[in-house]
Amino acid sequence: MSDTPGIVVMGASGRMGQMLVREVQAHPAMRLVGAVERSGHDWVGKDIGIAMNGPAAGVYVTDDPLEAMAGAQGVIDFTTPQATIELSVIAAQARAVHVIGTTGMTDEDLAKLDAAARHAVIVRAGNMSLGVNLLTQLTKQVAAALDEEFDIEIVESHHRHKVDAPSGTALMLGEAAAEGRGLDFREAYVAARDGITGARAPGSIGFSAIRGGDIIGEHDVIFAGAGERIVLRHVASDRALFARGALKAVLWGQSQTPGHYSMLDVLGL
Numbered sequence: 229m230s231d232t233p234g235i236v237v238m239g240a241s242g243r244m245g246q247m248l249v250r251e252v253q254a255h256p257a258m259r260l261v262g263a264v265e266r267s268g269h270d271w272v273g274k275d276i277g278i279a280m281n282g283p284a285a286g287v288y289v290t291d292d293p294l295e296a297m298a299g300a301q302g303v304i305d306f307t308t309p310q311a312t313i314e315l316s317v318i319a320a321q322a323r324a325v326h327v328i329g330t331t332g333m334t335d336e337d338l339a340k341l342d343a344a345a346r347h348a349v350i351v352r353a354g355n356m357s358l359g360v361n362l363l364t365q366l367t368k369q370v371a372a373a374l375d376e377e378f379d380i381e382i383v384e385s386h387h388r389h390k391v392d393a394p395s396g397t398a399l400m401l402g403e404a405a406a407e408g409r410g411l412d413f414r415e416a417y418v419a420a421r422d423g424i425t426g427a428r429a430p431g432s433i434g435f436s437a438i439r440g441g442d443i444i445g446e447h448d449v450i451f452a453g454a455g456e457r458i459v460l461r462h463v464a465s466d467r468a469l470f471a472r473g474a475l476k477a478v479l480w481g482q483s484q485t486p487g488h489y490s491m492l493d494v495l496g497l
């Protein structure tokens with residue numbers, strides 16, 4: 229039995245899933261021990277390496293997360309809210325670190341994750357990159373330094389396949405801005421302006437979402453004042469960025485006590 233943690237990748241055929249499989253396989257301090265896809269997916273039963281048009285990996289895709297988690301110390305999960313919530317119960321039973329990149333969670337979903345995190349380590353972030361997590365801190369700082377004369381707007385752009393809006397990253401940035409300015413995020417939140425909206429409400433935080441092509445993920449936090457504008461921007465040009473953050477999180481989680489953590493905890497920001 230090896231000392232390196234055994235890692236399961238949930239949603240292994242997805243855009244992030246495939247990236248995660250490659251990164252886990254290439255990492256010297258972890259082993260790929262499982263790959264999960266939804267029931268009915270045509271990769272189920274196949275060797276994950278072959279399914280990804282590469283050499284055999286000796287790991288067969290299963291639709292049974294419980295089976296995949298046997299002997300695993302961590303699971304990395306970039307899927308859907310429903311799949312993530314179901315998996316959180318299984319990961320907690322297995323006492324495995326559950327790293328969650330899935331976005332589009334409701335408050336009810338988050339409460340279920342809090343419950344699972346009483347028994348196991350969960351690390352969840354709408355964006356796993358160092359750059360975006362640093363940007364949340366900068367956003368909080370700038371929002372605190374500027375008064376309400378500077379309107380805060382967040383613009384995000386993603387590929388045509390993305391199903392949720394605003395993005396998880398945009399919400400993280402919005403929450404950081406609200407915190408910096410001492411606003412209640414829910415009260416400040418304004419999305420999807422259309423028609424005769426009336427003038428901008430003072431103290432609001434606006435969100436705009438662009439969807440198209442193969443954009444990996446771009447975020448602007450705009451502080452718009454009279455005669456000047458400050459724009460904080462993050463551009464992701466490679467999904468490996470998110471996968472590497474997730475790998476860092478699953479290793480970090482091995483030495484933590486149960487709880488619901490964020491990438492700020494992992495990165496010490």
Ligand SMILES: NC(=O)C1=CN([C@@H]2O[C@H](COP(=O)(O)OP(=O)(O)OC[C@H]3O[C@@H](n4cnc5c(N)ncnc54)[C@H](OP(=O)(O)O)[C@@H]3O)[C@@H](O)[C@H]2O)C=CC1
Nearest residue numbers: 239242243244265266306307311329330331354355356470
């Ligand atoms: N936090 C971060 O840093 C990042 C977060 N994300 C988020 O990650 C999520 C996934 O993104 P992306 O990879 O682009 O999406 P994809 O649709 O490409 O991948 C999701 C995968 O999950 C699979 N899946 C769905 N239900 C289940 C289930 N019950 N069991 C196992 N697998 C399941 C899907 O299968 P099928 O297609 O057959 O339904 C699909 O293969 C999104 O929420 C996205 O916003 C993305 C990038 C970075």
Ligand SMILES: O=C(O)C1=N[C@H](C(=O)O)C[C@H](O)C1
Nearest residue numbers: 331354355390395396397445
């Ligand atoms: O769906 C994506 O692709 C991404 N989702 C995350 C989000 O919702 O912010 C992170 C990244 O921007 C890519």
